[in-house]
Amino acid sequence: MLELAIAFLVFGLLSGVMVLVNFVLGPRRPNPAREKPFECGSPPLQTGIGPVNIPFFLVALLFLLLDVEIVFFFPLALAFRGRGLGGFAALAGFVAVLAAGFAYAWKKGIFRWS
């Protein structure tokens, strides 16, 4: 339990210092041109963001889903350490469910843009 507390303390301190250093040392010189979007240097053709298209949204959703799955791998791997094949089977089941969802999305043509 102790090393967990130390870990949180160190990481919290480190990120705090980094944010603080950035806040202290970063010069502030507001410049109106910096508010405009960067479009390779030429004046933007359109102000504001137009309507967002559905395909972007679907891919973002799918990414979120699978990314969270990967984050779950770490605690699962720790929890099932040393449980041998049983542990691996449990993990495989978890992955299989999500893989089935991914295959279904792929077949439904989430990645076909035209």
Added chain:
Amino acid sequence: MSGFDFLTTRLEAALGWGRKFSLFHYPFITACCGMEYMSTACAHFDIDRFGAGLTRFSPRQADLLLVVGTISHKLAPVLRTVYDQMLEPKWVIAFGACTVSGGIYQNYAVVQGIDRIVPVDVYIPGCPPRPEMVLDGLLKLQDKIQHQKQDWRWARKD
């Protein structure tokens, strides 16, 4: 020298040291000097040995504007926009004779030196400059960064 001054000079020296060895450059490449920039950035002459190897293609993440090649009047506003959109602290290197003074093109189309558009820190002459001259220019900029008055939030504006 009071205690606080000692601290700020040590801080400025550290800031200068940190900033000069992690220059993310924005290659604003247009013309023939771009070929020489490719040789400088690649394995043979390797600009990365001096900490300036990482090219950032967005002005938000770059602190060194490397203007390479001829800047024509049609491109001048683009250069000005990119310079304005860079975050502080920022430096500008004029790479090649066309950026320094318009070079061999003194006519209706070419800006006679980019210091008419953006403030320039280091001028690298040559048409195109040899890669060694470019690295020398980079070292000169690093000296300038180390010994200049560092800019930070509460730095005195004297």
Added chain:
Amino acid sequence: MGPEGLIDAIRARLGEAVEGVTDSFGDPVLLIRPQDLRAVMSALREAPFDYAVLLDLTCVDFAAAEGRFELVYHLYSLSRNVRLRLKTSLPADRPSVETVVGLWKNAEWLEREAFDMFGVRFEGHPYLRRILTYEGFEGHPLRKSYPWRLEQPRFPPKDEA
């Protein structure tokens, strides 16, 4: 058919549209009347001569000396591997000629460049706009009347900005 035969065949085919044939360092040059330039070009592009490629289109400013602009077209026939140069003279005060955009697709940019650099108007061009210089540029730089070093900067010099 040899070069001489080709020129005679073209003259026969085009009739009086061809004002003259000259020779420049070994290359045949046809002088064409501006008003039936389009007809000449489409005829040369078709079967017997099939000049499939519009190699180049340039303009030369003789306004000071002879009060005229000269449009120079270079055509190239792939099957017979031979080039042909055509010239038309346009009055210096209002140079305009019919576009050849329908015949060759690269004519759009070539004509835009001739318009940008010399001010030659091409009737029927879909999008005749400056190509090399920028929006606020007055005048046509490659004309002999335009001074060589007259800059039109888009920025006031930095120190007054």
Added chain:
Amino acid sequence: MEPRTRLERQARPESMLLNMGPSHPAMHGTIRIMLELDAEKILNAEVEVGYLHRGFEKTCENRSYFNLLIYTDRLNYVSPLINNLGYCMTMEKMLGVAAPERAQLIRVLMSELSRVSDHLTCLAAMAMESGAFTAFLYMMKAREYLWDVVEFTTGARMTTSYIRIGGVRSDLHPGWRGALSKAVGETRKVLKDVSGLLDKNAIFLGRTRGVGTISKEDALSYGWTGPCLRSTGIAYDVRKAHPYLVYDRLAFDVPVGEFGDNYDRYRVRMREMEQSLRILEQVAALLPEAPPLAAGPAIEPEEAIRRSRAERAREPIRLSPNLEGSEKERLAGLSCQFPPVAVPAKEDAYTTMEGLIGHFLFFMAGKGIRPPKGDVYFSVEGGNGELGFYIVSDGSDKPYRLHLRAPCLHIVSALEQLIKGRLIADVIPTFGSMNMIGGELDR
């Protein structure tokens, strides 16, 4: 602001307008593509050029024929020696002059070195923009070796202005055979590595095979020439169609693609590099060893002047070789002596009155090289296609009009058609495979 461009006028309100602007890593800094997008699909595109318009043609009208050679280097700055060659051969056609045999062989050697470095740079940029950074580094390494050969001889890596009207500036440097064979060997090794990396690479094939396809008729209608035209299957190469220099005596073939898509343009350039290396080896075999220089140490110019003041120099003297026009005995093989279109020999200029007068007459305003009145068009096979010079001369020492037929302008004018209806990611390899060079496109 009211819409000025055609794209903004025709744009549908709900689509997104985006600039793939001049200052973009894949746009080589000088092209702006205005895109009308529906998510990732490009509905309409408009290409704007002219960001590197440097007034080349206007500047040439105010320079003498000899002085404007330096501007030709900076046209297609990836293969500078081919521009020199194009300009000088156009002038030679107008002056009715021919370069001697050795100068022609050196010219072929130099222009083939330039062609290989042109294709290397183009494919390196195309590969890097599609993500293959390793291929970029390999090819830049190979290009360094090629530039070493050019630098040892001409003194500059890129902007050499080494090929002069009537011949070349000076002879090849003594160790050129070793440097050339090392460069050719290294380039072959790199070509093998890169084709291993990219030829059957699923990602590279996915992005280039079938992307940016153009038909034969469209390619001809757009006036395409060079590797891009050959990728559609039409074997038009100026070196074969209108042989110049010694190309008719050299054995090389013209690689041709089938579909005219990005992958074919890549393959045609790769195979063309192998042909160029073949040419380099043949020319190296054809080139005899340079005749040994006269005995005796090379003396400095002021020493020669001092001696010639004392009494007229009888035995031939030798000046230090770094002066242009020195090594007089070799000049006969390097540039055409009669009519005098090259810089007069320095040995004469320093020691005899006629040489001195000749030297001044060559460089004096209004004297120099004055071709007869008239206009001339001549073209060579550049890195991107048919590089043609159209020169109108009015008899003075300045060209009345000098126009460059830029192969890039014709190739890039087809870009709008090639990317319409495709995805944004397809713009990058399509534009990369066209090898747009700003200096040549916008002049």
